[in-house]
Amino acid sequence: MTMDMTFLGTGSAYPSPHRGASALVLRTDGDCWLFDCGEGTQTQLMKSQLRAGRITKVFISHLHGDHLFGLPGLLCTVSLNTNPDPQSQQNQPCLDIYGPRGLRHFLRVTLGLTGSQLLFPYAVHELEPTPDQSPEEGQLSPEMTAEHGSLHPQEQLGRTISLDVSSDCYRLFEDKKFVVSAFRLFHRVPSFGFCIQEHDRPGRLKTEVLKELGVKPGPLYGRLKAGESVTLDSGRVVLPSEVLEEDIPGRKVCIFGDCSSVLGDGPLRLCSGADVLVHEATLGNEHREKAVDHGHSTPEMAAAVARSCGAQRLVLYHFSQRYKPCTLQKEGDEDDVSELKRQAEDALQDTGTQVTLAEDFLTLSIPLKKKR
Amino acid sequence: MTMDMTFLGTGSAYPSPHRGASALVLRTDGDCWLFDCGEGTQTQLMKSQLRAGRITKVFISHLHGDHLFGLPGLLCTVSLNTNPDPQSQQNQPCLDIYGPRGLRHFLRVTLGLTGSQLLFPYAVHELEPTPDQSPEEGQLSPEMTAEHGSLHPQEQLGRTISLDVSSDCYRLFEDKKFVVSAFRLFHRVPSFGFCIQEHDRPGRLKTEVLKELGVKPGPLYGRLKAGESVTLDSGRVVLPSEVLEEDIPGRKVCIFGDCSSVLGDGPLRLCSGADVLVHEATLGNEHREKAVDHGHSTPEMAAAVARSCGAQRLVLYHFSQRYKPCTLQKEGDEDDVSELKRQAEDALQDTGTQVTLAEDFLTLSIPLKKKR
Ligand SMILES: [Zn+2]
Ligand SMILES: [Zn+2]
Ligand SMILES: [Zn+2]
Ligand SMILES: [Zn+2]
Numbered sequence: 001m002t003m004d005m006t007f008l009g010t011g012s013a014y015p016s017p018h019r020g021a022s023a024l025v026l027r028t029d030g031d032c033w034l035f036d037c038g039e040g041t042q043t044q045l046m047k048s049q050l051r052a053g054r055i056t057k058v059f060i061s062h063l064h065g066d067h068l069f070g071l072p073g074l075l076c077t078v079s080l081n082t083n084p085d086p087q088s089q090q091n092q093p094c095l096d097i098y099g100p101r102g103l104r105h106f107l108r109v110t111l112g113l114t115g116s117q118l119l120f121p122y123a124v125h126e127l128e129p130t131p132d133q134s135p136e137e138g139q140l141s142p143e144m145t146a147e148h149g150s151l152h153p154q155e156q157l158g159r160t161i162s163l164d165v166s167s168d169c170y171r172l173f174e175d176k177k178f179v180v181s182a183f184r185l186f187h188r189v190p191s192f193g194f195c196i197q198e199h200d201r202p203g204r205l206k207t208e209v210l211k212e213l214g215v216k217p218g219p220l221y222g223r224l225k226a227g228e229s230v231t232l233d234s235g236r237v238v239l240p241s242e243v244l245e246e247d248i249p250g251r252k253v254c255i256f257g258d259c260s261s262v263l264g265d266g267p268l269r270l271c272s273g274a275d276v277l278v279h280e281a282t283l284g285n286e287h288r289e290k291a292v293d294h295g296h297s298t299p300e301m302a303a304a305v306a307r308s309c310g311a312q313r314l315v316l317y318h319f320s321q322r323y324k325p326c327t328l329q330k331e332g333d334e335d336d337v338s339e340l341k342r343q344a345e346d347a348l349q350d351t352g353t354q355v356t357l358a359e360d361f362l363t364l365s366i367p368l369k370k371k372r
Numbered sequence: 373m374t375m376d377m378t379f380l381g382t383g384s385a386y387p388s389p390h391r392g393a394s395a396l397v398l399r400t401d402g403d404c405w406l407f408d409c410g411e412g413t414q415t416q417l418m419k420s421q422l423r424a425g426r427i428t429k430v431f432i433s434h435l436h437g438d439h440l441f442g443l444p445g446l447l448c449t450v451s452l453n454t455n456p457d458p459q460s461q462q463n464q465p466c467l468d469i470y471g472p473r474g475l476r477h478f479l480r481v482t483l484g485l486t487g488s489q490l491l492f493p494y495a496v497h498e499l500e501p502t503p504d505q506s507p508e509e510g511q512l513s514p515e516m517t518a519e520h521g522s523l524h525p526q527e528q529l530g531r532t533i534s535l536d537v538s539s540d541c542y543r544l545f546e547d548k549k550f551v552v553s554a555f556r557l558f559h560r561v562p563s564f565g566f567c568i569q570e571h572d573r574p575g576r577l578k579t580e581v582l583k584e585l586g587v588k589p590g591p592l593y594g595r596l597k598a599g600e601s602v603t604l605d606s607g608r609v610v611l612p613s614e615v616l617e618e619d620i621p622g623r624k625v626c627i628f629g630d631c632s633s634v635l636g637d638g639p640l641r642l643c644s645g646a647d648v649l650v651h652e653a654t655l656g657n658e659h660r661e662k663a664v665d666h667g668h669s670t671p672e673m674a675a676a677v678a679r680s681c682g683a684q685r686l687v688l689y690h691f692s693q694r695y696k697p698c699t700l701q702k703e704g705d706e707d708d709v710s711e712l713k714r715q716a717e718d719a720l721q722d723t724g725t726q727v728t729l730a731e732d733f734l735t736l737s738i739p740l741k742k743k744r
Pocket of ligand 3: 439
């Protein structure tokens with residue numbers, strides 16, 4: 001299964017002509033999952049190779065506008081691209097949207113007041129933050145998130161997901177390919193990271209061994225691969241472990257929302273051994289105090305997280321708009337985004353962790369893992 | 373006083389890489405008024421010569437997302453560009469925002485849930501639509517617009533403005549330079565147009581006549597120009613009408629929101645003699661039925677409005693995204709935006725009305741009027 005990640009916006013605070021606001025797409029075999037949706041994400045999508053209509057799930061890390069203001073418009077435009085045939089409309093799958101408490105009310109009001117009818121159903125599954133995820137002024141009062149009135153006509157009631165205290169994480173869902181969890185971060189408002197863990201897959205059949213045992217290609221192969229033992233005509237019982245190479249471990253992708261630190265021990269445990277760890281680096285190390293004041297991280301702080309997790313690759317994004325993209329960088333410019341990469345590399349030089357600087361429209365492929 | 377208008381977005385339904393969603397700025401001596409604010413308007417502003425921080429008033433024609441979804445983000449970004457010095461913060465003027473009922477709740481929820489603090493106060497002045505401005509399903513229930521909870525911390529309570537039945541319009545405000553009114557349009561949701569009427573100004577002093585009368589340049593000139601009679605040492609009374617050329621009539625700019633027709637007789641009376649009349653033309657004449665079905669106009673319909681008003685200039689905008697900008701038009705492309713211009717011109721050929729096709733970033737200057 002191919003798996004890649006495309007950054008649609010890598011700027012912090014607001015979209016600019018040279019850096020979109022936060023948004024990235026994780027794509028697996030044509031299934032697109034959108035992580036954050038700042039203003040202008042739909043236009044960035046149009047500029048990219050991806051298609052908005054392919055988005056099947058949305059994840060919002062936190063309710064700051066630079067991660068959220070593009071969502072109502074994106075839903076409307078996806079709907080415009082949906083087949084209006086009532087027959088096909090009934091078969092439209094529900095778009096699942098995951099994000100912090102308050103997101104359901106946000107969408108209900110923005111879609112409702114603008115008279116936005118969608119040609120597909122959606123559900124918002126809300127993560128219940130804990131009070132220590134932000135300073136007190138960043139917490140939403142129950143009054144603010146109270147869901148007055150009725151559901152949006154296309155809304156299906158989503159789940160409310162609380163922290164699983166034993167694992168210190170939020171269990172979002174499991175499907176045939178992945179287990180997806182969320183974990184807590186500290187920011188000016190409650191923020192979350194997401195961990196996408198691919199299932200392990202059975203190793204390849206050892207065809208040489210099968211040949212020696214006299215097992216012919218066909219249904220028996222499938223049964224062995226599916227983990228069943230098989231009895232040959234000779235009476236010999238063949239165990240899957242004899243003829244299968246080791247399991248191919250699933251890939252793990254971890255996408256952090258804005259934060260100045262992780263919260264609890266769940267995040268690092270969950271993200272341990274990540275193939276790709278995407279972390280914000282809003283400002284350079286020299287602005288650490290300002291970054292932390294605003295609930296943000298520096299490359300050094302992001303590197304410390306990647307080190308604790310033993311991540312294969314650290315991808316930096318969510319840069320202050322003062323950092324121009326490399327391609328627009330001019331000699332003598334004070335703020336150089338490639339300096340952020342160097343800072344993270346310096347902090348990781350005794351590890352094998354690769355550092356990548358995200359830019360708008362960068363696509364990063366996430367190759368299958370080698371055997372353990 | 374210089375006066376010009378810059379189109380930041382001329383596309384309908386959603387923003388695309390070649391046409392932004394609806395937004396235009398009317399600028400007079402550095403004062404910028406924003407009309408509509410589709411998603412991505414702040415980025416379009418950054419690409420233009422204008423500065424977001426100069427916006428002093430905002431007008432929203434109707435609550436469709438392609439006219440509104442950029443507003444919360446724009447306010448946040450304007451705030452980021454505001455001097456955070458508490459002293460200067462106290463002196464920040466209130467940003468006045470005008471738009472249909474429901475806008476106050478929209479901003480309160482979007483700014484509130486995203487924890488968006490602004491460094492300036494704002495007030496939303498809501499226009500109360502009448503039930504005949506849209507089909508019943510386009511009307512907001514009182515439940516939808518009920519303003520639960522407290523004001524946003526930076527919100528000042530705005531006015532609620534009802535239709536003035538005798539003039540069939542909404543009186544928004546009058547300042548030193550302008551009288552601004554709104555009028556009713558028919559669309560899928562209640563929509564409004566705005567009429568910006570500049571005050572007439574006294575004509576120039578006839579210096580030849582003054583010289584003959586023996587009036588010397590000085591304070592007497594000022595009093596005459598201000599409309600006062602003046603008694604000379606000789607006892608001769610000089611009337612302003614003797615020494616002033618005719619009043620210079622103020623300019624009139626009319627900006628229509630989405631519509632398939634005007635409502636009542638207010639709009640045409642109010643817009644009579646407009647120097648510039650900005651009207652949507654979503655689809656060509658050949659798609660009239662579809663346009664009207666969706667509450668939109670064709671060039672011919674826009675031309676009919678301009679004709680009824682005796683407008684000097686009709687500016688078309690809000691084009692379906694199927695129409696590429698002229699600069700991207702390729703030979704053989706089916707939908708040609710310049711055909712929309714021809715259709716309006718055909719319908720106006722026996723009048724003196726000029727037709728202009730708006731494009732993103734077009735700036736149109738609105739020259740002082742000649743004498744009547
Ligand atoms: Zn952010
Ligand atoms: Zn944030
Ligand atoms: Zn529109
Ligand atoms: Zn509309």
